[in-house]
Amino acid sequence: VICQESNIQIEEGALKLIAKMSDGALRDSISILERCIADGEDMISEEKVRELVGVPEIEYLLEITGYLLQNDSSKVLESAEKIIDEGKDLEVFTWELIKFIRDLLILQTVDNLITYKDEEKEKMKALLKLTSKAKLLQLITELSALQNSMKWASDREVIFETGLIKITFWGEERSNLSGSNTDLNQKKESKEQSRPNSESSSQEGTLKEKV
Helix, strand or coil, rough: CCCCCCCEEEEEHHHHHHHHHCCCCHHHHHHHHHHHHHCCCCCHHHHHHHHCCCCCHHHHHHEEEEEEHCCHHHHHHHHHHHHHHHHHHHHHHHHHHHHHHHHHHHHHCCCCCCCCCCHHHHHHHHHHHHCCHHHHHHHHHHHHHHHHHHCCCHHHHHHHHHHHHHHHHHHHHHHHHHHHHHHHHHHHHHHHHHCCCCCHHHHHHHHHHHC
């Protein structure tokens, strides 16, 4: 409505991106719009909004999230270096990554994320096959801690890279621990299943002796 009244042309993708960035807050949306038209142009593209606000392309988010879910530290490091080389604001990127993983949680529950294109949601659904709600919640917690640690850091690049590697390490440790617990439970169940047979054989032997 504001764009129509002000004769501002804006792409649908740009509108969705502004709505996503402002989390539905009207004041924040207007602030982003004002920054977009500050150069005198009346046409606002999705690319322009991304450049202005520093929003990373969704391909970056899809890529690094996939590697985090697979606990692939080497690939995570490669992605981190690529993000740094392109001059991305690391604190903003981490915040966008947190929101993206939150959106994955929402998508796992309800399929009504209007801020994403259909092809983007399909890629997000493919990621969901690699994980669980517990894993996504854990990632959000750990990434939030990483973002906080970067706020006052003098060398954000080092904090960013080492923080992501730590997350993959912790994820791998939890996976190994979970696998060990599963093996122990299976062994326990196997032993419990064999006990009745042993007791039955013992009873049969006792009966034969009495006869």
